[in-house]
Amino acid sequence: MLPIYLVNNFGQFNHLIKRMLRDLDIDAEMIKNDTPPEKVADSCRGIILGGGPSIERANFAPEYVDLGLPVLGVCLGLHIIATRRGGVVKKGAMGGFGRVEVDIIEHGKILEGFPDRISVWASHADEVKVIPKGFTLLAKSNICGAEAIANENEHIYGVQWHPEVSHTEDGHIVYENFDRITKELL
Template identity: 40%
Template sequence: MEKLKILIINNYGQTCHLIHRSLRDLGMDAKLVPNTSSVEDILKAAPDGLVFSGGPTMDRVGNGEQLIRIDLPILGICLGHQLMAKTYGGEIRTGHLGGFARIDIEVLEEDDILKGMAPKTVVWASHQDEVAKLPPEFIQLARSNVCEIEAMKHKTKPLYGVQWHPEVSHTEKGIDLLKNFLEVCSSHK
């Protein structure tokens, strides 16, 4: 795979550095940038894609609502997934199961990002907050018995969100999900 430039928007999550390392280990030019960066600064860096990390709270997403509208392939992880949903007109809520836990995921639609993961996979996720209602123009890709919207994508744009953390070793096929996202970035160039 060609070397792509991927910016990781740091939302102060516990695993931001694992996302960075996972992408570097896959041979990518990956860089952590603050979520207070401007749209102009992000565009000046000329990335091939953006990853929005997890984080503690929607109150700390900085310029996230502007950045997540940039016309590039975007993967939202945990809080990034929720930020994407909220920004594009969906709804989020406090989940019934807080803290990190092993979750069995039912893949409803493999599509680009979940290619090779159906019919089920095991992930590591926090459900302190979760997507309660899909935004218009998005489709559901996965669910669990904990949360109905574990993964989603936009119908026509390369926008993807997952509630779980593909960058942690407890997630089966997490690196495959990141590779799938990189394929999307490569084909979008």
């Protein structure tokens, strides 16, 4: 079975994503975001766009969204998905990392198994202000109107928070759900 590719967008938590995937027995390989899309397209079963400091340093990561593979974006990864598909990302009201209470409006496949309210760890220095056409709002908070979005038809998902950090309650569920989604499409 092909691995899931974790795209390193220079974020401080990418190693924690990789570790969580390993601990969950999810076969994953970390790749640089300057890997040509044609090398990515046929060599993995899904893509996780990791976080990072700046969308300007995303290199080929936006092109990975269009490969027809399941995609999960985490923080900056969500922003890459949103801007690639015509959404708008702007400066958020709160910078820095901290605890946020998130209300799940629609669980969809990626948030299946979570209660209707979860406590997560997130940065809101930048956030999705306009959701791309074809995407559904899955979750919001009193800080951010788009904490999670999805395009179920294309199997593209994004979360503002970091499921891989210990401060996020049951964050592993996001990665387990994504793993299941990729396997269902094989």
